[in-house]
Amino acid sequence: MANRDKLVRFLLARGAGDAAEDLAHDVWLKVAGRADGPIGNPLAYLYRAADTLMIDRYRARRQAEARDQAWSDRHAQEQPAADRSVAARQEAGEVAALLTTLGSRREAVFRRVRIDGAAQREVAAELGVSLSTVESDLRIASRALADLKERLR
Amino acid sequence: MNDDSTPLDDEAFGWALRMEGPDADWDAFTLWLEHDASRSERYDRAVAALHDFTADVAALSPVTVPASDLIAANDDMPARRYTRRWIGGALAAVLAGAIGLGVWTETPRPYAVETAPGEQRIVALADGSSIVLAGGSKVRLDHNAPRVAMVERGEMLFRIRHDAAHPFAVGVGDLTLVDLGTVFDVKTDAQRTRVSVAEGAVMIDPDGAALPLDPGQAVVAEGDSLRRLAVEPGDVGAWQEGRLAFDGVPLDEVAADLSRQLGQPVRAAPAVARRTFRGTLDVQALKRRPALLGQLLDVTVRQDADGWTLEPHP
Incomplete structure (x- = not known):
């Protein structure tokens, strides 16, 4: 089936390697088996499911690595609770400060799109700006937040 | 994997943001990925980062705390x-x-x-x-x-x-x-x-x-x-053994605790609701001798069909 081939190709491109065929099969079964399955665009749904699967696998791998790292590092003792909470508080403060520097429109765009899940077109209309402004606001805000997180790590 | 040291790139971020939308172009995305085997992981990293800091921002109030x-x-x-x-x-x-x-x-x-x-x-x-x-x-x-x-x-x-x-x-x-x-x-x-x-x-x-x-x-x-x-x-959690410890707790709260533990309604009349109690109550003892409660809390316990009401002494 053509969709199946597309899915395998996508999974290969997403780094599934030898597992691509099996994963495509799994995705296929899971999506097909859903009672509230896709009606509009089944292919987009399959792609989305496959992409989500790969994202989850990546996260699982990263978590396992982080655990191994902590295990092999003899000095990686549990941080005292107080230190952790101070760090979390500081981080929240830094994120808040960054949002202030970005300006209220970029913050609003980021929140509406990323947290409320509003369509970019919709947000552009709400704020009376062009779609490309919303796109660039989103990129700039994300980039700045990513840089901040890297720095705090 | 030492990908933590490489900076996150704008290109991967652009894809991470675009592919979330309802009109994501999966064919174009596949082509971009196939161009270079490292792109898939760059994309994964961007998605993970995006997810992490979105959670951070979501957790913050729009009203920033000084x-x-x-x-x-x-x-x-x-x-x-x-x-x-x-x-x-x-x-x-x-x-x-x-x-x-x-x-x-x-x-x-x-x-x-x-x-x-x-x-x-x-x-x-x-x-x-x-x-x-x-x-x-x-x-x-x-x-x-x-x-x-x-x-x-x-x-x-x-x-x-x-x-x-x-x-x-x-x-x-x-x-x-x-x-x-x-x-x-x-x-x-x-x-x-x-x-x-x-x-x-x-x-x-x-x-x-x-x-x-x-x-x-x-x-x-x-x-x-x-x-x-x-x-x-x-x-903390002493109620599990039938012991209710209070340290300056308002009587309406004491009454609510007793209702749960005794299995029968206990209310505090408005006149005594904000009065505080310090001490420990034994649930079993109170079940056997309800009158004890009045002495311990320094109130009058009125019993009727609706349960017990803690009232000020007449």
């Missing part, structure tokens, strides 16, 4: 305000983290556990944690989000197996708390919510006030103020 306030929260007993809007976002973020991005693989499977007044129940969770429910209590849980609990009403003692990567989050009324390895008690009624820590630590309102609570500390949320106070760690 840094001085955050520091003050660490001092003793500041009755401080917190914003209700934080809570939904914070818990949503925790839920999103617990469920991950696998929306289609892990649909919520919510369930609730409830007790009748006078009853006690232990809920064993999949990760080895447990919750002991006092009578007249209700908690909402989710099989697919095992590290989240919503306290609907009543009182319960949490014994949480700590996992730094997956903190256990409890939502109660407008308040969120996150365990830092812990045995703690949560109690809520229409007036106030009380969280007391016996072991480990808990962080209250992790994304707002971020009040850390150590063993022997409790916090009372009433209206939109948070008050911290000291408790006897050994008294």
Whole structure:
């Protein structure tokens, strides 16, 4: 089936390697088996499911690595609770400060799109700006937040 | 894998943002990926980063808290305000983290556990944690989000197996708390919510006030103020053994506790509701000798068909 081939190709491109065929099969079964399955665009749904699967696998791998790292590092003792909470508080403060520097429109765009899940077109209309402004606001805000997180790590 | 050292790139970010939308172009994305085998991982990293800091922002109130306030929260007993809007976002973020991005693989499977007044129940969770429910209590849980609990009403003692990567989050009324390895008690009624820590630590309102609570500390949320106070760690959850310890607790709250533990309604008349009580009540003894309650609380206990009412002495 053509969709199946597309899915395998996508999974290969997403780094599934030898597992691509099996994963495509799994995705296929899971999506097909859903009672509230896709009606509009089944292919987009399959792609989305496959992409989500790969994202989850990546996260699982990263978590396992982080655990191994902590295990092999003899000095990686549990941080005292107080230190952790101070760090979390500081981080929240830094994120808040960054949002202030970005300006209220970029913050609003980021929140509406990323947290409320509003369509970019919709947000552009709400704020009376062009779609490309919303796109660039989103990129700039994300980039700045990513840089901040890297720095705090 | 040393990809932590390479900076995140704009190109991968652009794709991560675009592919989330409803009109994502999967063919174009596939072509971009196929161009270079390293792109898939760059994309994964961008998605993971995006997800992480979106949760951070979601957890923040749109009203930014001055840094001085955050520091003050660490001092003793500041009755401080917190914003209700934080809570939904914070818990949503925790839920999103617990469920991950696998929306289609892990649909919520919510369930609730409830007790009748006078009853006690232990809920064993999949990760080895447990919750002991006092009578007249209700908690909402989710099989697919095992590290989240919503306290609907009543009182319960949490014994949480700590996992730094997956903190256990409890939502109660407008308040969120996150365990830092812990045995703690949560109690809520229409007036106030009380969280007391016996072991480990808990962080209250992790994304707002971020009040850390150590063993022997409790916090009372009433209206939109948070008050911290000291408790006897050994008294936390003592209701499990039929012992109710109070340290300056208003009589309406004492009455609510008694209702749950005795399995019959106890009310405090408005005239005595705000009077405080300090001491320990033995549930079994009170069941045998209800008159004892009046002496201990220094009130008159009127018994009728509706239960017991605590009233001022005539």
